[in-house]
Amino acid sequence: MIKIVGSYLSPYVRKVLACLEAKDLAYEVDPIVPFFGDDRFSKLSPLRRIPVLIDGDLVLSDSSVICQYIEDKQPEPALFPADIRDRARARWLEEFADTRMGDVFIWRLFNQIAIRPSVWGEKGDRELVDRTLKEDVPAVLDYLESEAPAEGFRFGPTLSIGDIAPACFFRNAAWVRFQIDAARWPRADAWMGHTLASPPFKTLAKIEDAILRTPIPEQRNALMALGAPIAGETFATGAPRRGIMPT
Structure with missing residues (x-):
């Protein structure tokens, strides 16, 4: 099972999830906002950014790299033009x-x-x-x-x-x-x-819109109640910390 670490409300996470939906690949999500990632998250994502893909012992932490990996893992339907x-x-x-x-x-x-x-x-x-x-x-x-x-x-x-x-x-x-x-x-x-x-976008939009105004600490439980594919383990922590990249 592919695990995606990152909030449904992130455009970079959305890009990856849209690719997974388009290819009908099974996945689960640890829906954390990167500011609330714990020390383990820092090891997964050195820039403390989302998304992160975990597929067995493979960890990838850039959305473009992840999308290319998904394309290589399951080439059909193709999301990169043949020409x-x-x-x-x-x-x-x-x-x-x-x-x-x-x-x-x-x-x-x-x-x-x-x-x-x-x-x-x-x-x-x-x-x-x-x-x-x-x-x-x-x-x-x-x-x-x-x-x-x-x-x-x-x-x-x-x-x-x-x-x-x-x-x-x-x-x-x-x-x-x-x-x-x-x-x-x-x-x-x-x-x-x-x-x-x-x-793919319509499927994700139903989930995104349902939690848009849900406070961050409550989003995980709200997503589970919606039946979203939520991972059993989370890399979330209670207090936010800033990333290491300038914003």
Whole structure:
């Protein structure tokens, strides 16, 4: 049984779980927020970030590495395009999402509006949020508009990592009341909407929405009550600690 360590509300965990759902691979989740990981978690994830995959004696702690491992472990249905050029483009879209979109939508928006108040009891930086919405978010969406397909998924009729990775961040953005302006970015809006309506995302959305407003210490029990595939052992601890990477 594959174990994924990390919160259902993380876009990076969502990317991995969407890949597992798309391939119908069995898995269980230790749904911890990384700030609440214990000393054992630090050994699993040297950067104290999520997700972590545990498959027997194999431990991986980067979402892109994990997704590639899942693809190699079970190649069908393929989530990386067969054409070498398209496969490279899909990997680039994944990298763009994980880095640029992660910075903009998670650290500049979601962190300021949701994480800082709920985890640390701090007031978010409103000036940073306003500047991000005015400058950084439009730049990201301009790029996605230029990459968006005329219809459907980016690399043909089936879902790929090039669709999954960017779509993950719009779930978190919606929770802090951001929606793509369909009049300004119509192709990006349709692309992301089509991806988020795919079965893997719809399955995960039911779980995510059910615990979105549940206090962190109560989320594990709430997930178990929902029937989510929760691991018997947890790497959680009671008090939060900051990671070692700058945010």
